[in-house]
Amino acid sequence: MSSLLEKSANVFLIAASAVVLGQYCYRTLHKPSPQWQRALAPDERIQDSVALGLNSAPRTMLIVTAHNCPFCIASMPFYKRVADAARRRGTRALAVTFEDLAENQKFLESYGVKVEKVLSAAAVGVRVNGVPSLVLVRQDGVVIDSWVGQPENESLERMVLRMVGAP
16 A cells, blocks of 8 residues: 555656646746847838738838737737827737737737737738737838837837837
């Protein structure tokens, strides 16, 4: 009996150790970078299309997300604030995704992120090097600035909000 109890305890300890080690490795390897990186270079040009309609406003903000991305999920409160501020300041907010449009629309709506429409990244030719990404574009298609990754500080949020409302 004690042998069975000892074996059970050893199995439990090994399993618990594997879970703890797995969580440590996942969190270590999947940490967002401490600072945002550029998704696209400033002054890079995005080709306008009927779907994008960049010429319909002085600035357009592209929010690039995926519903199953943990960093996108964690960034939703930030994107909600930025999308709301953009609309108030005359900047269009569009969502761009590499996944099913309806699924991405549902994802954004579940977090209260209101965008004019959800577009396919492949269909509009927007290429970024990761999600979540935020791209601010002038009406002539020139990128004002862009960021990729989960925002981690308030000063970055203030800077993005200033840029969204900048002339």
